[in-house]
Amino acid sequence: MSAAITDGAVKALISQLGYSSLYPPQEMAVKSGILEYERILVTTPTASGKTLIAMMAILKAVEKGMKAVYLTPLRALASEKYDDLKILEKLDLGGSKIRVTVATTDYDSSGNELAGADVIVLTNEKMDTLFRHNAEWLGNVGIFVSDEVHLIGDRERGPTLEMMLTKIRRNYPQSQVVALSATVANSDEIADWLGCKLVESDWRPTKLVEGVYEYGAVKMSDGSKFKVESSGVSSAVDLAIDSFNGGGQALIFAETRKRAASLAAKAVDGVYKRLDKAARELAAGASADILARGDDSELTKTLAQLVAKGVAFHHKGIIKILTATPTLAAGVNLPARRVVIASILRYDSDYGGSVPISVLEYKQLCGRAGRPKYDAFGEAVIVSERGVNAEELYDHYVLGSPEPLRSQLSNDSAIRFHLLSAIATMPGMKKPEIHDLFAGTLFARQYRSATV
Ligand SMILES: Nc1ncnc2c1ncn2[C@@H]1O[C@H](COP(=O)(O)OP(=O)(O)OP(=O)(O)O)[C@@H](O)[C@H]1O
Ligand SMILES: [Mg+2]
Incomplete structure (x- = not known):
């Protein structure tokens, strides 16, 4: 057990998780005061254990009788984090049990049903609607965790996240804020804007090498080169099968859902003939489970057919090859x-x-490879397409660094939308207050308050 940890509840959590020690970035966060209510921005690599950093802070807040809110950009991620956080329910806080819940529905409920929970996992969009309803329990939130905070720089989802963080800072100044991301280049600026201390590190638990594929050969960032057998069907599928032959599962990212589904279909023959009897039985069982859920849409039927062969799109499980879109x-x-x-x-x-895609998005895709729970190392390979020079891709993406985060409220329609929504949802708000709200945005900071 880590020397840094003397806290009883946190020790219990770590042993409940079965971890023998803290990862170095987790140690750093403890030393920076994550357990003592310090506001912290954690920018450490993908798979470096940021979730546990947040979880330790959440536990401390709940121990003091406060609620914790964990915010994620995606529903899929909200349900994964909900599963992670549910381990808190196994801890005993002097006889009382921690209650964890998740709410991601798009429909505009007031959120009063969440009042009974201690730890509440929400999507950023859901949080936004709850702020508008001004649910009473919000006053008892001791900590807001903002996961994947680099999405501030996303043109579509950034403005809502930025306004949400601005409101948290302005309306709940006493609350601890813990912001997490693997890809924040301008971390000093973002930490300063959020009023957070910075915990920064390059440490990753498993090695991740990146490379580019062209004409049947791959060049990797560790200097290695290897050839990939061609089926003539698809280079991406060939790369995935090659990983499977070496005993590793693969995840293929495609630009649209349609292409993700078509790549999954192309992978079927190659995968199924390599499955042993036990794997085929597991696959058949998983496929039957999907159909048994009773959703008979075309998409579900297709997914069930693919899963029976050990392939899937947008689906976790016993799958050898999974295809997905970057979202x-x-x-x-x-x-x-x-x-x-x-x-x-x-x-x-x-x-x-x-x-x-941006270098930031690319690094996030790479970061899905080599997660310590599943693999001892990871590889990420870009397929160079017709007309794109592999060297250029290598220089730009593999050797590149994520772009600094820029406020997306600079977009006219985004700022108009959020201004109108502030006026509509906070009746009685006077001009100086609205000015004050927007003066607290990253936008105001990056583009000078005069333009707000
Ligand atoms: N102290 C630890 N000891 C052993 N394994 C750990 C420890 N902390 C975390 N892990 C493992 O590391 C995995 C990755 O952690 P986590 O999902 O928190 O990464 P992350 O930093 O949030 O990455 P990303 O930026 O991609 O979201 C976890 O699923 C868990 O299995
Ligand atoms: Mg994470």
């Missing part, structure tokens, strides 16, 4: 020794076409 990337723990980026393009609905 799945943030924060999730999946058994992927190798991440294959089938295309560096992503469909952008505003633009009405495909755009190259």
Whole structure:
């Protein structure tokens, strides 16, 4: 057990998790005061154990009789974090039991039903609606955790997250804020804006190597090179099968759901013939379970057919190859020794076409490979497509660093929307108060308050 930990409840949590020691970034967070109500921005690599940092702080707040809110950008991630946090229910806090709940529904409920829980997992969007309803229990929240906080820089989802954090700072100044992300280049600026201390580190529990595939060969960042057998079907699928042959599961990212589904279909033959009898039986069982849920949509039927062959899209489980769109990337723990980026393009609905992903998004995709729960190392490979030079991809993405986060409230329609929503949801709010609210945004900080 870590020398840094003398706290009884936290010790109990770590042993409940079965961990023998804290990871170095977790030690750093403890030394920085995460257990003593310090506001902290943690920017440490993917898979470096940021969840436990938040969990320790949550436990301390709940121990003091306060509520904890854990915010994530995605429903899939909210349910994964809910599963992680449920371990708190196994702890005994002097006879009382911790209650953990999750709310991600899109419908606009007032949130009063959440009053009975101690730890509440929410999507950022759900938090936004709860703020509008001003649920009474919000006053008893001692800690807000904001996971994947780099999404502030996302054009679509950034403004809501930025306004939410601004409101937390302004309306709940006594609450602890713990913000987490693997990819914040301008961490000093973001920490300063959030009023947080910074915990920063390059430590990752498993090695992650990145590379680019072109014409049947891969060049990796550790200097290694290897050839991949071609089936003539798809280079991305070949890379995934190659990982599977080496005993590792693979995750393929594709630019659209349609392409993700089509790549999954292409992977079926290669995967199924490599499954042994036991794996085939497991796959058949998982497939039957999916159908038994009673949802008979085309998508579910297709998924069930694929799962029977050991392949899936957007689905966890006994799967050897999983395909997904980049929206799945943030924060999730999946058994992927190798991440294959089938295309560096992503469909952008505003633009009405495909755009190259940012280095930040790319690093998040890579970060799904080599999660310590499942694998001892990870690999990420970009497939170089027709007309794109592999060297350029290597230089830009593999050698590149995430872009600094910029406020997306700079977008005219975003600021108008949030201004109107502030006026509509806080009746009686006077002009100076609205000015004060917006003066607290990252936007005001980055673009000078005069323009707000
Ligand atoms: N102290 C520890 N000892 C052993 N394993 C640990 C420890 N802390 C965390 N882990 C393992 O590390 C995995 C990754 O942790 P976590 O999901 O918190 O990473 P993260 O830093 O949030 O990454 P990301 O930026 O991708 O969200 C966990 O699933 C858990 O299995
Ligand atoms: Mg995480």
